[in-house]
Structures are given as C-alpha cells and as structure tokens.
Amino acid sequence: MTMTRLRSLAYDVVTRRDGLAGWKPHRRRFRTLSRSGPREIERHALDALRRLLVHAYATAPYYRETWKAAGFVPSLTTTVEDLRRLPLVTKRELRERKMDFVSERFDPAALRLDYTGGTTGVQTAFYRDTGCSVARFGRQWGVLERCGYRPGDKRALIWGAHADLRPPDATGRLKQRFRQFGCAEAVACCTVMRREEMLDYHRRLQAFRPSVLYGYPNAIEQFARFIDREGLARVRVARVICTAETLRPSQRALFQERFGGEVFNLYCSREHGCVGFECERHDGFHVDAGSVLVEILRSGRAAHPGESGEIVTTDLLNYGMPLIRYATGDLAMPSSSPCGCGCALPTFSALHGRVADTLYRADGTPVAGLMLTDLFWEQPSITDAQFVQSDIASLDVHVVLQPGAPATIREDIVNEVRSIMGTQIAIRVRVVADIPRNPTSGKYQEVVCAVPAQTLAALASEGIL
Numbered sequence: 001m002t003m004t005r006l007r008s009l010a011y012d013v014v015t016r017r018d019g020l021a022g023w024k025p026h027r028r029r030f031r032t033l034s035r036s037g038p039r040e041i042e043r044h045a046l047d048a049l050r051r052l053l054v055h056a057y058a059t060a061p062y063y064r065e066t067w068k069a070a071g072f073v074p075s076l077t078t079t080v081e082d083l084r085r086l087p088l089v090t091k092r093e094l095r096e097r098k099m100d101f102v103s104e105r106f107d108p109a110a111l112r113l114d115y116t117g118g119t120t121g122v123q124t125a126f127y128r129d130t131g132c133s134v135a136r137f138g139r140q141w142g143v144l145e146r147c148g149y150r151p152g153d154k155r156a157l158i159w160g161a162h163a164d165l166r167p168p169d170a171t172g173r174l175k176q177r178f179r180q181f182g183c184a185e186a187v188a189c190c191t192v193m194r195r196e197e198m199l200d201y202h203r204r205l206q207a208f209r210p211s212v213l214y215g216y217p218n219a220i221e222q223f224a225r226f227i228d229r230e231g232l233a234r235v236r237v238a239r240v241i242c243t244a245e246t247l248r249p250s251q252r253a254l255f256q257e258r259f260g261g262e263v264f265n266l267y268c269s270r271e272h273g274c275v276g277f278e279c280e281r282h283d284g285f286h287v288d289a290g291s292v293l294v295e296i297l298r299s300g301r302a303a304h305p306g307e308s309g310e311i312v313t314t315d316l317l318n319y320g321m322p323l324i325r326y327a328t329g330d331l332a333m334p335s336s337s338p339c340g341c342g343c344a345l346p347t348f349s350a351l352h353g354r355v356a357d358t359l360y361r362a363d364g365t366p367v368a369g370l371m372l373t374d375l376f377w378e379q380p381s382i383t384d385a386q387f388v389q390s391d392i393a394s395l396d397v398h399v400v401l402q403p404g405a406p407a408t409i410r411e412d413i414v415n416e417v418r419s420i421m422g423t424q425i426a427i428r429v430r431v432v433a434d435i436p437r438n439p440t441s442g443k444y445q446e447v448v449c450a451v452p453a454q455t456l457a458a459l460a461s462e463g464i465l
C-alpha cells in the first residue's frame, strides 16, 4: 500500500470524526454534473433552486416577509428571471437579522456554526445544516480534483489563524498527529509572518516535500520573495492553488516560476465556500451549478458579457439557513462563450474580488491584510471599516458607525486591531460618514498599504521583512 493511499484512509477516519461521513457520494455527483451537457446542468440547477425557494418561503421568516411584500410566491414553475423581483440580501441584513434567516424546520442548536470557508481568524456566527456541510465538503473535493489535488496528496498550507490551526492540547496530541498524517499538511500561519517562522516553515517543507502549495496569494508571494532573499533552496510543487484574495497576473507568473507548479485560482466566498474554480485552461471560473447559483448583476439586471457586475450568490445546499440572492460585493464579468475545455458548467470571467494589501507591525513584521477585514463582523455597530497604513509606526482605521454605538467603541476597535497588529503600533480611529469607493469598480479596498516603497526596501535590507 502506498503512503498516499494510507493517508487517504486516515483522512476518511478524520472526516468521520469531523461529522463529515458520507461526503464521497457528493464528490461523485459533482463529477457527474461536471461531465453533463448544458441542458442537463440547467435543469438540475433549476430544480434545486425551486426546491430551495419553496422551502425558504415556507420556513424562514425573513423570506416569507420580504417576498410577500414583493408579491412573490415561489412554486415549482419559478424561473431564474423571476428571482430578479426579489431584494438582495446584504451583509448588514444578515448580521442584524441573523435568526430570521434560519429555517423553522431546523433546531438552531443542531445547526453547525461555520467558520466562513477558513479564510478568516474571526469566528463568524453563520449556520449550515449538517447535510449541507457534508455535501459541500464532498463537492469541494470534486472541484479540487479538477485542479489536480486529491485527498492524500501532501499540501503545504499558508493560511490564516483558522480554527483548524489550533495547537494540539496535551491530551489530544496523538489524535492531532493522526490528523496531520491523514490531512497530509504542513501549515504556516500567515497572519503574522516573522522571519524565524518562515525559516522554520521552509525547513519543514524541505523534509515534507509537498505536491500542492495552497493559500492566500499575498502570503505565498511573501514566502516566495523570502526564499529568494535568504537564498534558500527552492520548494518545488506540482500545483499552486490560490484562494481568498485576488490573484494578480504577476503573482501567477511568479508562482509558476518559483515553485514550478501549475497555478489554479479558486473563488471562494465567506458564506458559500467554493463558488468558482479554474479548469486547466485558466480562462475564467467555472461554477458548480449543483451547489450555487451565480448571478452577475449591473443595476439590478443581468450584466452582459464584457460588462462588469456584482456577484450575487444563492446557496442551493443550505436548507438550515437559506441564503438567497446574497450580495457578495465582489465583481466579475459574464463569459461570452462556453469554456473550450469541454466542461459545460457555467463560467464567468475577470474576477475583481477582495483586495487586501499586506500591512506591517511596528517592528516590520508583515501581517496578512485579509486577517483584518473580518475583524468587526460581530460588531453590529460598525457598518464598514477600512485600514490604511501610511507609515510603519501607525495605522488609520476608518469606520462607519451605526447610530447608538456604545461609548467604548473606539477602545474596542483599538483592542481588536492590536490583537493582530501588536501593541507597539499607534492606532488612529476615524469615524467617517462613508468610505470612498473606487469610481469605476464601485468597490472599496478594505486594507490599503501606503507605506513608501523605500521604507519597505530598507526593512528588507535589514533582514526584517
């Protein structure tokens, strides 16, 4: 028996312990759908949508109320065009009326709290029913398989402070080692990337010899540049899989060159998990139409090919807390023609997702900007936040507050930010009426690094970066 097969068996045990037993049939379903023709895919997706809409209307107070007001009653003949009459669900509504989204058919205590696709360090209160978690997990393995990554393949992960990365407690060490073996992972936490930690990670990878490098593009770039700067041995992999942040063309080229692997980009949302994935043609994203419906909207109508619009997702699997027409805030363009790879799953192109620069602690240690973007998710009085760093010793936090925010809000913000940026940095909280958006894209950049390039170069030459 090969080590890969052994690890794959251990992985089965680990996923059973995680309550995800039964995920493999969902991978098969994904495989089947991805090989189906366009008509069959469309029919499958429409059936799933109708079932979900009927369920949501009957059992989730938020939908019952808002759809009644819009004069909409879903049925088994509803079409995707009918959806256009329905209001979008925004992040704010989800935060303020969370429990109204939960289906009355489910006991909230039996629903799983999800950690938003693993891209954030903040535990966001977000619910999924168990069936949805298992199905999503299985289908995501189907997607990863398309990118050449299967259970048992060794993966080097450059990730945030996710619940998965908890250090083992003394009693759980053996279980933890088994998990590490089954998951075949070498993990580096990219929240704060110190020199010693990166050196240690590089050393571990030399022994571990991963076949997949997986993580945030900005953190992978930091690691690639670190290897160059320190003159360390190359890390070679077969695949580099990027997620959570926008992957720039220059980063794709850099990763291909430095790690030797084919670079795949995934588009994952906090609420849904994997929404879009690249095929071997790397020309836009395919959508798993069996798990999510993607609309690309411009002023309320479907955007035309070549026109950019907001990505709005409907989760077809989550019956515990249906999320229908959720405005992601990310932008994309519909594709003008089917993908040349032969897979008929729908596609979209030119994603302009979250843009989060790397920031720096006062001692120069890089911090993944993405770790800050979800910091205030559980703070109902903060509507929007933007982090701007112009020099290494300080950070400006611009916030839009709800009326009636608590008197301690500034102090709370400073404490939250310090938990990630360290205690040495000066934090200036500025309450603003609005955060200016990019006039062309309509998005605002949540994390902006405006530290002069000379300062960064000087830090690098001192060996701090």
Ligand SMILES: [Zn+2]
Residues within 6 Å of the ligand: 279, 280, 281, 286, 339, 340, 341, 342, 343
């Ligand atoms: Zn394709």
